Amino acid sequence: MFQKLLTFVGGIHPGENKNFTENLEIEEMPLPKSVYIPLSQHIGKPATALVKKGSIVKEGEVIATAEGFISSPIHSPVAGTVLKITTGANLSGVPKEYIEIQVNPEGEKVFMEPVDWQNNDKKTIINRIKEAGIVGQGGAAFPTFVKLSPPPGKTIDYLVINGAECEPYLTRDYRLMLERTSDLIEGIRILMKAAGVPKAIIGIENNKPLAIQKVTEAAKAYPEIQVATLKTKYPQGAEKMLIFAGTGRKVPPGKLPLDVGVIVQNIGTSLSVYDAVVKGIPSITSVMTVTGKGITTPKNLLVRVGTQLAEVINYCGGLKPEAVKVISGGPMMGIAQYDFNAPVMKASSGLLVLASSEINEAVETPCLRCGKCVEVCPLNLLPTRLAKLTQMGKFEDAEEYGVTVCMECGSCAYECPANIPLVQWIKLGKKEVSKIQRARKSS
Amino acid sequence: METFLIAIATMGGLGFIFAGALALADKKLSVEENPLISRVNEVLPGANCGGCGFAGCYDFATNVVEGKAKVTGCPVGGSECASSVATIMGVDSDGLERMIPRILCLGGYTEAAQKMAGYNGPLSCSAMDLVSGGDKMCFYGCLGGGDCVAACPFNAMIMTSNALPEVIEDLCTGCGMCAKACPRDIIEMHPISREVFVFCKSQDDPKTSKAICAAACIGCSICARKSDGGVVMNNNLAVINYELLEPEKIPFDKCPTNSIRKISIPVN
Numbered sequence: 001m002f003q004k005l006l007t008f009v010g011g012i013h014p015g016e017n018k019n020f021t022e023n024l025e026i027e028e029m030p031l032p033k034s035v036y037i038p039l040s041q042h043i044g045k046p047a048t049a050l051v052k053k054g055s056i057v058k059e060g061e062v063i064a065t066a067e068g069f070i071s072s073p074i075h076s077p078v079a080g081t082v083l084k085i086t087t088g089a090n091l092s093g094v095p096k097e098y099i100e101i102q103v104n105p106e107g108e109k110v111f112m113e114p115v116d117w118q119n120n121d122k123k124t125i126i127n128r129i130k131e132a133g134i135v136g137q138g139g140a141a142f143p144t145f146v147k148l149s150p151p152p153g154k155t156i157d158y159l160v161i162n163g164a165e166c167e168p169y170l171t172r173d174y175r176l177m178l179e180r181t182s183d184l185i186e187g188i189r190i191l192m193k194a195a196g197v198p199k200a201i202i203g204i205e206n207n208k209p210l211a212i213q214k215v216t217e218a219a220k221a222y223p224e225i226q227v228a229t230l231k232t233k234y235p236q237g238a239e240k241m242l243i244f245a246g247t248g249r250k251v252p253p254g255k256l257p258l259d260v261g262v263i264v265q266n267i268g269t270s271l272s273v274y275d276a277v278v279k280g281i282p283s284i285t286s287v288m289t290v291t292g293k294g295i296t297t298p299k300n301l302l303v304r305v306g307t308q309l310a311e312v313i314n315y316c317g318g319l320k321p322e323a324v325k326v327i328s329g330g331p332m333m334g335i336a337q338y339d340f341n342a343p344v345m346k347a348s349s350g351l352l353v354l355a356s357s358e359i360n361e362a363v364e365t366p367c368l369r370c371g372k373c374v375e376v377c378p379l380n381l382l383p384t385r386l387a388k389l390t391q392m393g394k395f396e397d398a399e400e401y402g403v404t405v406c407m408e409c410g411s412c413a414y415e416c417p418a419n420i421p422l423v424q425w426i427k428l429g430k431k432e433v434s435k436i437q438r439a440r441k442s443s
Numbered sequence: 444m445e446t447f448l449i450a451i452a453t454m455g456g457l458g459f460i461f462a463g464a465l466a467l468a469d470k471k472l473s474v475e476e477n478p479l480i481s482r483v484n485e486v487l488p489g490a491n492c493g494g495c496g497f498a499g500c501y502d503f504a505t506n507v508v509e510g511k512a513k514v515t516g517c518p519v520g521g522s523e524c525a526s527s528v529a530t531i532m533g534v535d536s537d538g539l540e541r542m543i544p545r546i547l548c549l550g551g552y553t554e555a556a557q558k559m560a561g562y563n564g565p566l567s568c569s570a571m572d573l574v575s576g577g578d579k580m581c582f583y584g585c586l587g588g589g590d591c592v593a594a595c596p597f598n599a600m601i602m603t604s605n606a607l608p609e610v611i612e613d614l615c616t617g618c619g620m621c622a623k624a625c626p627r628d629i630i631e632m633h634p635i636s637r638e639v640f641v642f643c644k645s646q647d648d649p650k651t652s653k654a655i656c657a658a659a660c661i662g663c664s665i666c667a668r669k670s671d672g673g674v675v676m677n678n679n680l681a682v683i684n685y686e687l688l689e690p691e692k693i694p695f696d697k698c699p700t701n702s703i704r705k706i707s708i709p710v711n
Contacts, residue, residue, distance in 0.1 A: 093574070093576065325560075336575070337560070338559045339559065361563065362563075391565075421570075424564050424570055424573065424574065425570065428567075428573055431573065
């Protein structure tokens, strides 16, 4: 049957490469010997450690408390003894503070009491989401409770659930949709109640027909939850693109989804909400896709937060000799890793090991003025102009051309036939412009 | 004959009228400009490098005359220029010493450990800094991308094969653009007579800095111990307090990594 596919203007279609892991069930990884819990696993202020060297912690115990409004507490993913609090390797590429805990496999668990969400008010549910330390698992790790408490005067009428999983290689959301369908629907209903939203749309790309079928079936009983079939295109799962595809609303530059009455949540986040509310489990695990031609056995793994990448790689049979690049996240927006001591975080969605055959070691050549980057930019920016202005140090002009609107999806750099590292330049431009804006504000 | 007279009278009359108009315009429409500004401008180097912080030499001259900039504010002209400006302004120039950039990192590719991953992107320090802090393990040291070399208006900086910049002192005017361009603040402007520097900015703990760079200050504090405040320890890093520094009290040969140095001593 022909069905009109929902989508946005621009974007690209890189090789999907989901076949490595799309048919593999999520497997739980055994406990490592030690875990390394970063204190900053979310956007906003890092959490403050509540434990000291030698403290005995239980699984699920709060070990670091939120600092300020936009922050999130951190729970111990294991039972054990705190060995030290120090600074070390981090997925962001810059060393950060972490708590090292030696695992005691026979240790105790202290999970929270389940909340009967059907018979409780919004506040109780949001509070639970806050104390469970749930952060957005779409990449930016924004504390979820902040999103659910919009400022007064804003009416939210749509909850959009991001099941697009438009990053190539990653299959974690896909597997979660297949394996935990009914939990997902209940998680979405909890989120709807918490935010007071009457309607929800689950956006899924049309390269996941099984997921669309299963989720649609499970959502049949709830007419307020709709499933939208989206065109397979990158970056379909970007917040603004997804809102446009799902609801037809456009989020203006510099505004938030809240401003057009929409909240977006990720599949993983919805399931964490379900776990926290219905089962009382705080955010202590992460489902990640370990994939690519460079890893011996690709897997979809349920990993404890704080497990080092080296352990994850070992559990998946180690690196193949042809492995050349290890990326935390997907190939488009992930961060290349140089230190396998970096620990898994709450918002980790994948570990991609690329082999030499999957990599294009590009040599930069002069811009051809072909305009492909302009064509694919989903936010209607002029990437080549922005990169040039940044190179020339003309940051005020770059600001005028909207450099801060860029979400760094990488579509422009992917398409560029001259291999210009457009996103890197634009990132630099964004950084310098925000410096200028801060200086302007303070003066 | 008559024709000649008419022509002379007409042209002469017109000349008088226009001359009068010009004289009037000169009086009525003249823009007041302090003559000091152009006199100050004349003794400035005229490079318009912006090292003083103003938009070129003329802007600097205007600000000096208005009292918004110091007479010694031009780093390029040095003491000679400063004293000329001071004479014009009728003030004392307090003996401006020539400033020179000092590159306070010795961790080139031979000394500093590199990350397990190579960097593939634009060769610019600020852009490299965005990608996990460049390809060296140290997050405080020179990135080797050459932003300082690109910023120098006088071609007085070169990048060595060890990926560390070097100042050609004969060409350097001390404008300080390199120091401004450095995203890690490794380049500092110092009076040329200063001899003692700690050639490291790393605040890593001793174990880490020892492991990742052969030229790092490892925070042992041997230099600080008997310096009577001339060297203070700040976050595992020796920092010099030039007001209290007495170079003879510093045991330069005891520094395990040779990161505190007196630069008249030949550097190997």
